[in-house]
Amino acid sequence: MELNIEKLQTLLGIMINELGAAQNAALVIIGEELDLYRKMAGRGPVSSAELADATDTKERYVREWLSAQAASGFVDYEAATGKFRLSPEQAAVFAVDDSPVNMTGGFQALDAVYADRAKLTHAFRHGGGVSWTDRCSCMFCGTDRFFRPGYKANLVGNWLPSLDGIVEKLERGARAADVGCGFGSSTLMMATAFPKSQFTGIDFHAHSIEHASGHAGGMSNVRFETARAQDFEGAGFDLVTMFDALHDMGDPVGAVSHIAKALKPDGTLMLVEPMAGDSLADNLNPVGRIFYAASANTCVPASLGQEVGAALGAQAGQAKLTEVLKAGGFSKVRRATETPFNMVLEARL
The missing domain is CATH 1.10.10.10 (Winged helix-like DNA-binding domain superfamily/Winged helix DNA-binding domain)
Known part of the structure; x- marks a missing residue:
């Protein structure tokens, strides 16, 4: 050679x-x-x-x-x-810690990647997945630390205002659910910004919900509950949010379908997902490199460890996400805004 x-x-x-x-x-x-x-x-x-x-x-x-x-x-x-x-x-x-460019959480999550390497190798060889419930605990802390600065910099000031009429509803008093809330950082940011609205943080991982509840600090307009995205309780929501969570789910269409039923007829789903183009060639760049690696290490195994195992991956792209949203019952989907790390899709019935 x-x-x-x-x-x-x-x-x-x-x-x-x-x-x-x-x-x-x-x-x-x-x-x-x-x-x-x-x-x-x-x-x-x-x-x-x-x-x-x-x-x-x-x-x-x-x-x-x-x-x-x-x-x-x-x-x-x-x-x-x-x-x-x-x-x-x-x-x-x-x-x-509050800097919008703080990156230490991404390194913290790597602890879990290496700690769980044997589980991932087994899944590569034999199939199946590595569920979030089976991950090293530092995965949850690191994931929250990595995404929180971006949420703090953009959620209230940019992302919610990019949606049609949502800020006005929240200021008057609305009902909102944050599905796949993890440690609840995004939920608490919204609840703090809009005290007249009621927020419910939902996640299937009980330890994360326990952690989120501990950070609520007695706030009267927020609560957290352990439930799956496909069958959480409640209806009549004005807004449902999902932050970097849909692509991790085993049954994303089932999750979206349930959310569509839980919303009011004029309600909105705000879907925040990692920034990605619609093809591999579009994503061969430094950001795509991070997200494909995180997807192989964490997101795809998480989905394959659940029912259906759709394994969208962290670089699904807007076209595929729109396909999922429409299969779940939404008729109108648009990209409301974006950052170098995230795209924000607005979905309406």
Whole structure:
């Protein structure tokens, strides 16, 4: 076999970056857990000894961690002083929890991917799936942390206003259900923004609902319940929302069909899904790369572990999602708005 040296060198360069990224992913998680990033944020340059003292950690470990972070471009290094600092941009990505570009949750979810690798390998070989109920608990925390900044930046200010007449209904007082709510971050954001409306967060994963309920803080206009998307109780909703959840479901048409019946005749389904084109060729880009990998590791196994096992995948695209929505009883579907990571579809009966 004759090798093209130029192509080989390009591929090897990619692989060097990949190995570096994989090694440093664990260090990002450690930095998050030990508050290393947060203690660097908003202050001047620090030495490894100063950061170790501030975080009650061991200097020799911190020194090597900082060196790896600097080599990755995650922190800045000052050769003249031998100190390290976190720029405002780096802090926005690693240290500021409410930042719309905070990415640490994505790394946190990777803990579960590697912890559950044997289950996934078994599913590759023998079929079946890996249900959300069988995942390492850090998957739930990481998923919530990854998506929450984007929801906080866009949900109330951009996504809901992009829907026809929904904000006005919510301001007057409406009934809304958040299906597949997970830890309830999206539900609580809406309930806080629209105190005259009543919100119900719904998820089939009991531990997630327990966690969401614990964060409700006694709010009178929100409640959480454990139920499936295909048969949750309640009807007469003005709005139903689904955030990055439909493609994980085993029976998405069944879920959409039940939602259609639960809505008022003039009700709205807001479907938030990962940004994707309608073909593989459309999605061969950095965002698609993340979502296809997450889909193979998490979304497709989750769907195949449920009834029907439709396995839409995280890169289903608008055409396929529209097909599902119309099969479930919706006649009008449009893309209301989008971000680099999400598309927002409005579906009406």
